[in-house]
Amino acid sequence: MAEGVTLVTGARKGLGRAIAEHYLALGHFVVGCSRDASDLEHPSYRHFLADVADEAAVKPIFTYLRKEHGGLDHLINNAGIASMNHAMLTPLSTVDAIFSTNVKGTFLFCREAARLMQKKGRGRIVNLTTVATPLQLEGEAIYAASKAAVLSLTQVLARELAPLGITVNSVGPTPVPTDLIRSVPKAKMDALLARQAIPRFGEPADVINVIDFFLSPASDFVTAQNIYLGGVV
Amino acid sequence: MDILTEILAPAIEEARRSIPSAAKLEAKADCPLFGDGGVDSMGLVRFIIMVEERIEDRTQVQLTLASDKAMSRKSSPFRTVGALAEYVTECLDAEGYDG
Numbered sequence: 143m144a145e146g147v148t149l150v151t152g153a154r155k156g157l158g159r160a161i162a163e164h165y166l167a168l169g170h171f172v173v174g175c176s177r178d179a180s181d182l183e184h185p186s187y188r189h190f191l192a193d194v195a196d197e198a199a200v201k202p203i204f205t206y207l208r209k210e211h212g213g214l215d216h217l218i219n220n221a222g223i224a225s226m227n228h229a230m231l232t233p234l235s236t237v238d239a240i241f242s243t244n245v246k247g248t249f250l251f252c253r254e255a256a257r258l259m260q261k262k263g264r265g266r267i268v269n270l271t272t273v274a275t276p277l278q279l280e281g282e283a284i285y286a287a288s289k290a291a292v293l294s295l296t297q298v299l300a301r302e303l304a305p306l307g308i309t310v311n312s313v314g315p316t317p318v319p320t321d322l323i324r325s326v327p328k329a330k331m332d333a334l335l336a337r338q339a340i341p342r343f344g345e346p347a348d349v350i351n352v353i354d355f356f357l358s359p360a361s362d363f364v365t366a367q368n369i370y371l372g373g374v375v
Numbered sequence: 376m377d378i379l380t381e382i383l384a385p386a387i388e389e390a391r392r393s394i395p396s397a398a399k400l401e402a403k404a405d406c407p408l409f410g411d412g413g414v415d416s417m418g419l420v421r422f423i424i425m426v427e428e429r430i431e432d433r434t435q436v437q438l439t440l441a442s443d444k445a446m447s448r449k450s451s452p453f454r455t456v457g458a459l460a461e462y463v464t465e466c467l468d469a470e471g472y473d474g
Contacts, residue, residue, distance in 0.1 A: 201437060205431070257424050261393070305417060
């Protein structure tokens with residue numbers, strides 16, 4: 143695994159925190175962001191307060207990366223929100239919030255990261271999709287649709303950025319026990335897990351393993367790919 | 376501020392070093408920027424990023440040069456170096472920059 147500068151969105155807690163700690167342990171300089179302050183303290187960690195869909199708040203992260211680190215090597219677009227509700231009861235404000243964070247935020251970070259990465263002629267972008275999309279989960283219409291958009295973004299950006307030496311891939315976790323699924327009823331969760339080939343919760347390490355593969359220098363011929371965990375297709 | 380000499384000229388120097396299709400680019404108003412005699416489409420994208428970064432570093436103003444407004448003009452602001460200089464000046468004026 144090549145060291146370098148790695149940006150992780152949604153790095154304050156859950157999966158994002160585990161990803162940030164993993165790459166710190168591997169010797170990367172990690173830049174994280176979230177809407178709230180982080181208590182992660184490490185000499186090679188810098189945290190920014192930013193809503194990922196707020197361009198004015200996000201731009202300074204990339205100005206910092208350009209001026210202090212001369213660019214960016216890896217982007218992990220982890221920040222995401224979900225909301226479980228029947229479509230007939232889902233307010234448009236929820237639709238706006240989910241698409242704003244999951245789609246607009248992912249695009250904004252991809253755009254700004256690519257602007258930095260193209261200068262070095264290399265870079266790795268990993269987006270987060272979800273098994274909720276291929277499983278067509280009832281109650282997750284907006285979340286699943288937003289992540290379908292992320293998958294499409296991943297595949298189109300992979301083609302646009304390939305001539306610049308930047309790969310764009312995505313990983314689709316099964317439910318991982320984090321805040322994202324805290325409010326989902328147990329029966330619903332058990333039924334979901336039963337639809338996986340390997341019916342268990344995911345762990346952050348399962349997701350990180352796939353990210354490691356995408357970030358590997360040896361993976362420079364791997365782009366536009368999405369890997370669902372747990373045997374979901 | 377003279378955009379041609381203070382922003383575009385150093386950006387062109389950088390582009391000539393790093394963008395293959397920018398080898399013939401010169402900091403002259405009538406020099407073709409995009410299309411015949413100018414850079415290719417990926418070269419233009421990369422050159423615009425260089426210009427936007429230099430504008431930000433110099434003025435603290437973050438411009439989006441390839442906006443819908445720019446793209447829908449009858450006469451492209453990316454046809455020559457001089458046309459881009461005029462367009463940058465116009466955009467900075469619109470942002471209230473008076474440096």
